[in-house]
Amino acid sequence: MGKHGVSILGATGSIGTQTLDVLRNFPRMRVRALTGHSNIKQLSESANEFKPETVCVPDAEARIRLRALLDYDCEIVTGDEGLLYCAAESGAATVVNALTGRVGLEPTFAAIQPGVTLALANKESLVTAGPLVTEAVKKAGAKLTLIDSEHSAIMQCIEGGARKNIEKIILTASGGAFRDWPRERIEKAAAAAALRHPTWNMGKKITLDSATMMNKGLEFIEAVYLYGVRPEQVEVLIHPQSIVHSMVQFADGSVMAQLSTADMRIPIQYALLGNTREPNDFPRLDFTGIGSLTFEKPDARRFPCLRIAREAVSRGGTYPAVMNMLNELAVQAYLEGELGFYDLSALIEKAFDSYTDRGLNSPGDIREAEDWAQEFFRKG
Amino acid sequence: MGKHGVSILGATGSIGTQTLDVLRNFPRMRVRALTGHSNIKQLSESANEFKPETVCVPDAEARIRLRALLDYDCEIVTGDEGLLYCAAESGAATVVNALTGRVGLEPTFAAIQPGVTLALANKESLVTAGPLVTEAVKKAGAKLTLIDSEHSAIMQCIEGGARKNIEKIILTASGGAFRDWPRERIEKAAAAAALRHPTWNMGKKITLDSATMMNKGLEFIEAVYLYGVRPEQVEVLIHPQSIVHSMVQFADGSVMAQLSTADMRIPIQYALLGNTREPNDFPRLDFTGIGSLTFEKPDARRFPCLRIAREAVSRGGTYPAVMNMLNELAVQAYLEGELGFYDLSALIEKAFDSYTDRGLNSPGDIREAEDWAQEFFRKG
Numbered sequence: 001m002g003k004h005g006v007s008i009l010g011a012t013g014s015i016g017t018q019t020l021d022v023l024r025n026f027p028r029m030r031v032r033a034l035t036g037h038s039n040i041k042q043l044s045e046s047a048n049e050f051k052p053e054t055v056c057v058p059d060a061e062a063r064i065r066l067r068a069l070l071d072y073d074c075e076i077v078t079g080d081e082g083l084l085y086c087a088a089e090s091g092a093a094t095v096v097n098a099l100t101g102r103v104g105l106e107p108t109f110a111a112i113q114p115g116v117t118l119a120l121a122n123k124e125s126l127v128t129a130g131p132l133v134t135e136a137v138k139k140a141g142a143k144l145t146l147i148d149s150e151h152s153a154i155m156q157c158i159e160g161g162a163r164k165n166i167e168k169i170i171l172t173a174s175g176g177a178f179r180d181w182p183r184e185r186i187e188k189a190a191a192a193a194a195l196r197h198p199t200w201n202m203g204k205k206i207t208l209d210s211a212t213m214m215n216k217g218l219e220f221i222e223a224v225y226l227y228g229v230r231p232e233q234v235e236v237l238i239h240p241q242s243i244v245h246s247m248v249q250f251a252d253g254s255v256m257a258q259l260s261t262a263d264m265r266i267p268i269q270y271a272l273l274g275n276t277r278e279p280n281d282f283p284r285l286d287f288t289g290i291g292s293l294t295f296e297k298p299d300a301r302r303f304p305c306l307r308i309a310r311e312a313v314s315r316g317g318t319y320p321a322v323m324n325m326l327n328e329l330a331v332q333a334y335l336e337g338e339l340g341f342y343d344l345s346a347l348i349e350k351a352f353d354s355y356t357d358r359g360l361n362s363p364g365d366i367r368e369a370e371d372w373a374q375e376f377f378r379k380g
Numbered sequence: 381m382g383k384h385g386v387s388i389l390g391a392t393g394s395i396g397t398q399t400l401d402v403l404r405n406f407p408r409m410r411v412r413a414l415t416g417h418s419n420i421k422q423l424s425e426s427a428n429e430f431k432p433e434t435v436c437v438p439d440a441e442a443r444i445r446l447r448a449l450l451d452y453d454c455e456i457v458t459g460d461e462g463l464l465y466c467a468a469e470s471g472a473a474t475v476v477n478a479l480t481g482r483v484g485l486e487p488t489f490a491a492i493q494p495g496v497t498l499a500l501a502n503k504e505s506l507v508t509a510g511p512l513v514t515e516a517v518k519k520a521g522a523k524l525t526l527i528d529s530e531h532s533a534i535m536q537c538i539e540g541g542a543r544k545n546i547e548k549i550i551l552t553a554s555g556g557a558f559r560d561w562p563r564e565r566i567e568k569a570a571a572a573a574a575l576r577h578p579t580w581n582m583g584k585k586i587t588l589d590s591a592t593m594m595n596k597g598l599e600f601i602e603a604v605y606l607y608g609v610r611p612e613q614v615e616v617l618i619h620p621q622s623i624v625h626s627m628v629q630f631a632d633g634s635v636m637a638q639l640s641t642a643d644m645r646i647p648i649q650y651a652l653l654g655n656t657r658e659p660n661d662f663p664r665l666d667f668t669g670i671g672s673l674t675f676e677k678p679d680a681r682r683f684p685c686l687r688i689a690r691e692a693v694s695r696g697g698t699y700p701a702v703m704n705m706l707n708e709l710a711v712q713a714y715l716e717g718e719l720g721f722y723d724l725s726a727l728i729e730k731a732f733d734s735y736t737d738r739g740l741n742s743p744g745d746i747r748e749a750e751d752w753a754q755e756f757f758r759k760g
Contacts, residue, residue, distance in 0.1 A: 028730040156634060159539065163656040170667065237667055249657040253646050254536060255639040259627070266633050279631040287550070287617055292672035372670070 003029035003093040003116060007086055009052075009107050010098035012039040014203045015147060015264065016123040019096050020046055022269045025280055028347065029272065033090035035083055037101075041308055043071035054090050056082035080106070087111040093264060094272060096121045096147065101328050105129060109363060114141045119271040120149035123218045128321035128366050130225025142228075145271045149200075150219050151226070152267030154243035155275055158227075168249040169223050171300065172239035174199045176210035183302045187342055191335045199242035199262050208331050209277065212344060213298060217309025221320050224313045231314050236306055237295045242292060242302050256366065261285055304345040307326035309353075317357035318369035323348050325373035351376050382614075383473040383495060385410035387434075387466055389479035391426055391486050392419040394583045395501040395644065399476050400426055401735035402649045405660055408669055409652065413470035415463055415479075417743025426448035428514035430643065434470050436462040454593050460486070467491040474652060476527065477502045480585050481708050482750065487508060489743060494521045498599060499651040501527035505599040508701035508746050525651045529580075531606070532647030533625035533638035535655055536605075542689045549603050550627040550635070552619035553678065554579045556590035559620060560577060567722055571715045579622035579642045588711050593678060597689025604693045611694050617675045623665065623672060643663055684725040688732075698749035703728050709753050731756050 006023060010016045011034040035056035036043030044066055047055050053359075054075045063076045078087050087095055087107035088265055095111040097104050098121045104122030108129075111118045118137070118333050120126065124226065125133055138146045138292065146152060150171050158166065177196045178186045194211035195204060202210075210217035216236050223234050245267075247257040258264050261283050269280060300307055305327075312323040327346045333339035339347075386403060390396045391414040393565065403409055415436035416423030424446055427435050434455045437446050444458045446636045447694045457465050467475055468486035475491040476499045484502030488509075489496045498517070505513055517524045526532060530551050538546065548552040557576050572589035575584060582590075589595035596616050603614050607671050624646075627637040637662075640646050641663050649660060680687055713719035719727075731753065739745065 041744050102462070154635060162657070165659075169658075201646045244637075249664065252649055252657040253640050253660060253662045253664055254650070254657070255665055256536060257624075257637040257639055259635040259637055260633055261704070269632055270634070277542070277630050277632040277634070279545075279547075280633060283627065284633055285635055287675040288677050290675060292674045294672040295667040295670060297668050 003091055005032040005092050006094045006096060006097045007031070007033035007090040008098060009083065009087060009090035010096075010100065010121075011036075011103070012036040012042045013100060015098035015268065016096070017042075017046075018264050019098065019268050019272070022272060022280075024051070025269075026272070026278075029094070032092040033086040035086050040065050041069065047074065048072065050146045052090075055070075056086045061067075062064075062201045071257045082196055083107055084110045088113065089288050091241050092350065093117060094119055094274075096272070097125065098147070100203060102128065102324060105363065105366065108133060111138060112136045112140050112142045113320065116140075117143040117145060117274055119145050119147050123148070123222060124324050125214075126222040127218050127324050127372075128318075129288050129360070129363060130320070131360060132363065134225060136377075143274065145275055146222070146226075147264075147268050147271045149262070149264065149267050150246040151222060152270055154227075154248055155222065156258045156270070157246070157248035157256035159275070162302070163227060165251045166227060166229060166248055167233070167251045169227065169229060169234045170247040170249060171216060171219055171223065171234060171236045172242075172244050172246050172295070173213060173216040173236055174210065174218055174242045175238045175298070176213060176242055176304070177207070178211050179238065181302075186302060187340060188190070189341060191337065194334075194341070198240070198276075200264075204335070205328075205331060208335065209327070212331075213275055213303040214305040214309065215343075218324070220306070220309050221313045228284065229311050236298055237293050239293065241290065241293055243290060250278070259285060263264065304342070304349075308345055308348050315352070315357065317360045319352065319357055321360075321366045321369040322351055322355055322372055322373045325370040326351055326377055327373065329377045347377070347380075383471055385388060385412040385472050386474045386476060387411070387432075387470040387472035387477045388478060389415045389463065389467060389484070390417075390476075390480065390501075392422045393478055394414040395648065396476070397422075397426075398644050399478065399527075399648050400430065402645050402652060404557050405649075406652070406658075408581055409474070412472040412675035413466040415466050417642070418585065420445050421449065428590065430450065432470075434466055436466045439449070451564050463487055464490045468493065469497075473497060473653045474499055476652075477505065478527070480583060482508060482704060483606055485743065485746065486512060489516060492516045492520050492522045495751060496520075496724075497523040497525060497654055499525050499527050503595075503602060504623075504704055506602040506605055507598050507704050508698075508750075509711050509743060510601065510700070510742065511739070511740060513619075514605060523654065526601065527644075527651045528602075528604070529647050530626040531602060532650055533604065534607075534628055535627070536650070537628035537636035538622075539655070543607060544626055545631045546607060546609060547613070547630040547631045549594060549607065549609060549614045550629060551599055551603065551614060551616045552622075552626050552675070553593060553596045554590065554618055554622045555620055555678070555758070556593060556595075557587070558682070559618065561682075566682060566719065569721060571717065574714075574721070575685045578620070579615070580644075584715070585708075589707070590713065592685045592721070593683040594685040594689065594707050597680075597685045598704070600686070601693045611690050615748050616678055618678050619673065619675050620629075621670065623670060639665060653692035684722070684729075688725055688728050691732065695732070695737065697740045698745055699735070699737055700733055701730065701746045701749040702739075702753045704733055705750040706731055706757060709754065709757045727757070
């Protein structure tokens with residue numbers, strides 16, 4: 001029997017657990033491997049329920065803890081090596097990469113194999129290595145799909161339509177926790193406020209990226225790389241209701257939009273089924289209860305990260321990798337109270353001024369760019 | 381050379397002239413035949429510009445008038461026979477049926493031929509003969525597409541997606557001229573008020589059908605026949621902005637929507653190109669200028685025609701033909717001040733109570749039903 005079933009990298013996070021929730025409805029898709037990080041108890045519960053042949057934990061200590069909690073026999077692998085094993089050698093036909101941050105990059109490359117569907121929730125893979133990833137997918141005869149409400153919407157809007165007819169991609173954004181706050185108030189806000197997302201219930205990093213709108217910047221870069229459009233062809237609109245998940249305007253003036261409740265299980269299911277549809281009983285949209293759908297231009301003065309992302313992808317090469325690395329470090333520092341909200345964007349802009357890109361030809365170039373960014377951050 | 385180019389039945393009406401406007405951008409699609417009714421001068425101007433080999437007018441007198449206005453040689457045919465000739469024998473690969481009312485039915489059947497694309501703007505064809513038309517299209521190996529903003533939206537939403545996954549079709553409605561009027565005021569309104577459509581600029585019949593919402597009722601019936609869904613799977617929502625032209629909810633909870641400016645040339649072009657896209661320079665949507673998109677349930681008390689249409693298609697057979705015939709007669713009487721606004725729906729409901737359907741097996745059954753309806757109307 002060839003590859004079958006699903007492996008989930010980052011199985012204890014928000015996307016990982018919702019992926020398992022979707023898989024409960026599709027018992028025909030077996031879970032082959034699960035990877036977790038700090039939440040070993042939750043990982044063990046999922047493993048006991050889905051019985052994957054392989055589970056990955058960070059280290060030998062976690063392995064001992066996990067073993068004690070498992071009620072069945074399986075292979076427990078560890079560390080980066082274990083993670084790559086789960087990405088490349090678990091035998092899964094679909095690999096869900098739901099890792100957060102740049103740590104997701106190597107597993108992305110490892111998962112790209114003939115006939116395999118890579119379902120990417122990890123934004124950083126495409127942001128830092130977009131051209132390399134799409135090229136590798138093409139070369140291997142793999143399939144790439146995205147687990148992301150916005151990109152799922154875009155894929156569904158394009159379904160059946162030719163890419164060459166895309167005139168504009170309209171990325172919608174909730175606007176994050178600080179959508180209506182004045183700049184002066186955002187500037188002084190505590191990290192706890194930034195973590196209160198108005199419509200989506202997500203992990204820390206992505207919720208904070210929503211508050212700065214860097215999350216939309218990352219999706220912006222993904223869109224440019226995925227669909228081969230020019231940065232000017234991607235527009236971001238604030239849509240506070242988070243019901244229209246994104247839109248595509250075609251060359252004939254038609255705009256297709258995908259709408260649903262703010263339930264990540266819908267895009268997850270769509271990706272797991274290789275971009276097809278099957279029935280589920282998730283809650284449906286209630287249009288008469290919605291009130292109204294609104295769209296507005298984002299305020300560049302309050303949310304400079306959008307401009308920075310546009311700048312990064314326009315410069316190309318390893319600029320997006322530098323941006324992404326600094327963003328990860330700055331988010332961490334902001335959460336720890338060591339950096340102000342607008343220091344984050346200022347820092348990246350300063351970095352762009354002193355960085356010299358040497359092109360993006362291999363994953364090694366990304367690592368070098370990230371090393372440079374870490375060094376830059378340390379010197380601050 | 382096989383069939384090629386486009387013939388337009390009803391070339392001087394709103395859809396006909398806009399179809400010609402679209403064809404100006406696609407000179408590769410030759411105009412083969414044009415048919416007109418009372419506006420001979422306009423018909424002659426279009427003929428002189430597009431030089432169809434055949435033009436159809438109502439009678440010999442109109443033929444003489446037209447001949448005098450033409451600056452080139454062509455065949456001029458007349459009457460019902462001429463209309464059927466243009467539908468069936470003009471040599472066009474695409475036949476646009478933009479006739480208004482039940483007169484469009486026979487040309488629809490005539491146009492259905494192997495390899496021919498029938499682009500239906502005539503609602504009555506599907507409303508009265510839906511099962512027969514879809515069956516004939518299938519049998520002949522013809523292609524059926526609709527020129528209608530709502531049905532174009534639905535077709536675009538389904539593009540690439542399987543019909544079996546349709547959970548619900550959401551037909552949007554502007555709400556017509558009387559959307560926000562209380563029933564008492566609608567009851568006494570003059571026909572002139574009903575003809576002031578808030579968002580679309582269309583012909584008289586369809587504008588009045590919008591005011592009664594019978595237009596949405598007709599589209600409702602079309603949807604049931606076209607997509608093989610149950611009446612309960614079609615929902616009508618008032619969407620006063622006329623930007624979302626309709627939506628399809630799929631079995632996985634995703635809703636696809638098609639949006640554009642209220643410009644019929646967009647669905648016309650989509651149909652002429654066999655449901656594909658090519659660039660044009662029609663105005664684009666400006667999302668930040670839109671304000672907000674709203675959706676609400678239609679008020680059954682003020683707009684009883686929706687319920688009547690649902691009733692007609694649920695009863696099936698020739699009930700929709702009876703409904704349609706009575707609606708045509710009642711609209712005319714309303715425009716002439718001989719019938720009140722709510723007399724129209726009351727009349728149809730009364731007719732349903734005394735009508736006995738004998739099934740819909742051939743176009744002859746429709747004619748019989750229509751004869752019955754005319755008789756019923758006369759006796760009033």
